[in-house]
Amino acid sequence: MALDAASRSLSPLPAVLSHGLIPVSTFGLLSFISSTSLFLWLTFRLISWRRKSAVKGPINQFLFLIYNLLFADIQQAIAFVLNIHALRHNAIEVGSSMCFAQGWFVSTGDLASSVFICAIAVHTFFGVVKDYRLPTVAFYCCIAGLWTFVYVMALIGPLVHRYDFYVRASAWCWINDAYQNERLWLHYFWIFVCMFSSVLIYATIFIYLRARSRGEDMSSQMIHHATPLMILYPVIYIICTAPLAIGRIAALAGNEVSLAYFCVAGSMIACNGWLDVLLYATTRADIVFTAYPPSDDIGLETFAFMGKGHTFGTVTTVEAGPGGASRLGGGRRSQGGDSVENLYGLDKIKVKGEVTISVDDGRGMRQRTAEHSTAETENSWDLPSRKSSQT
Structure with missing residues (x-):
C-alpha cells in the first residue's frame, strides 16, 4: 500500500x-x-x-x-x-x-x-x-x-x-x-x-x-x-x-x-x-x-532497602546461663558478626542453667525456656537446637 x-x-x-x-x-x-x-x-x-x-x-x-x-x-x-x-x-x-x-x-x-x-x-x-x-x-x-x-x-x-x-x-x-x-x-x-x-x-x-x-x-x-x-x-x-x-x-x-x-x-x-x-x-x-x-x-x-541492616526475616535470640551469661543473635541470612557460620570453631563452650530462645518471625515474638545442665559444645548445642525446632 x-x-x-x-x-x-x-x-x-x-x-x-x-x-x-x-x-x-x-x-x-x-x-x-x-x-x-x-x-x-x-x-x-x-x-x-x-x-x-x-x-x-x-x-x-x-x-x-x-x-x-x-x-x-x-x-x-x-x-x-x-x-x-x-x-x-x-x-x-x-x-x-x-x-x-x-x-x-x-x-x-x-x-x-x-x-x-x-x-x-x-x-x-x-x-x-x-x-x-x-x-x-x-x-x-x-x-x-x-x-x-x-x-x-x-x-x-x-x-x-x-x-x-x-x-x-x-x-x-x-x-x-x-x-x-x-x-x-x-x-x-x-x-x-x-x-x-x-x-x-x-x-x-x-x-x-x-x-x-x-x-x-x-x-x-x-x-x-x-x-x-x-x-x-x-x-x-x-x-x-x-x-x-x-x-x-x-x-x-x-x-x-x-x-x-x-x-x-x-x-x-x-x-x-x-x-x-x-x-x-x-x-x-x-x-x-x-x-x-x-x-x-x-x-x-x-522488602528491604539496601544498607538498612537485617531484612524482615526470622530473627532468633538465644540467651544462656544465669542472667544471660552469653547471647547470640542470628537470622535466616548472615549479616557480619551475626552469622550462624561464626559458631564454627567454638569447641569449648559450656552452657549452664536456663536457656531462653526468642523467635521474631515478623508476626510476633515467641519464647521458650528450658533447663539445661553442663555439657560440652557438640552436645550442648545439639539439644537446644532440637528443642528450638519444636517451637
Whole structure:
C-alpha cells in the first residue's frame, strides 16, 4: 500500500528530532547497559547456585520474575538505542532492516515490560495478602505463557501486513498509522490493562497493610518499611509509560501530537530499564545480591532497602546461663558478626542453667525456656537446637 507523508522516510531530520532523539537514545543506552549488567549478573548467580547446590530446590519465584522483567527491559531499551542510527545518518529510513528491528523491539519490549510488571504485582498480592505461591511447574508454565502472549501479539501484524507494517510513526519506526486497530488491540489495550491492574493490585495491598497494621499479628516495623514500596512500584511505572501511551491514543483519536511531545514521552519510557534496576536492586537487594540462593520467601520479609541492616526475616535470640551469661543473635541470612557460620570453631563452650530462645518471625515474638545442665559444645548445642525446632 502507498504510505502517507507521516509514514514515509524522513531525511534530513528536522531540528526537533535532531535534538529530541538525543535524550531518547541516551536514556535508552543507560537502560540497556544497566539492565544487561544486572541480567548477566543474575544469570551468573543462577548458574553458580545450581552447580554448587547439593539439593536442587526451586528457584525463588520473585527473583525469576525480576530476571524476566530485565529481559523485557533489554528489548525495550534496544528499541530506543536504535535511534542512534537515525541520528548518525540524519534520516529515518522506512523499509530498512533497522526500521523493522526498531518497530519489533518497541512492540515486544513495551508490552513485555508491562506484562511482567503486572505479573510481579500479582505475585506480590498473593504473597503478602494470601501467603500463597504457585507450585513450581505452574509458575514456569505461567512465565512461558506470558512470553508466548507477547510474541504472538508482535507476530500477528507482520504476518498479516508484511513489509508495510513497521514504518515511521512520528519520531521513530513502529506500527503503520493506517493500522490503528492493530495499534490498539495488539499493543496499547493490553498495556492499559496491565497498567490499571497493577495500580489496582498495589492499592489493594496498601489498604490491606494499613488495615493489618492496626492489629497485633504483624510487625509495625515491617509495615512501616514495606508500605511505601506499594506506592513506589506503580508510580514509577505509570510516570514512565503513561505519557507515550496517552500520546498514541490521542493520535488514534485524531488529535495532532507534536514531535516534541513524542521525544519527551520517548525519553521517559526509555528510562524504564535503569529505573527498574535501581528500584528492585535497592528494595529487594537481599534477593538480587545475596551470595547464597535466596529462600522462596514471598511475603513482606522480601522488602528491604539496601544498607538498612537485617531484612524482615526470622530473627532468633538465644540467651544462656544465669542472667544471660552469653547471647547470640542470628537470622535466616548472615549479616557480619551475626552469622550462624561464626559458631564454627567454638569447641569449648559450656552452657549452664536456663536457656531462653526468642523467635521474631515478623508476626510476633515467641519464647521458650528450658533447663539445661553442663555439657560440652557438640552436645550442648545439639539439644537446644532440637528443642528450638519444636517451637
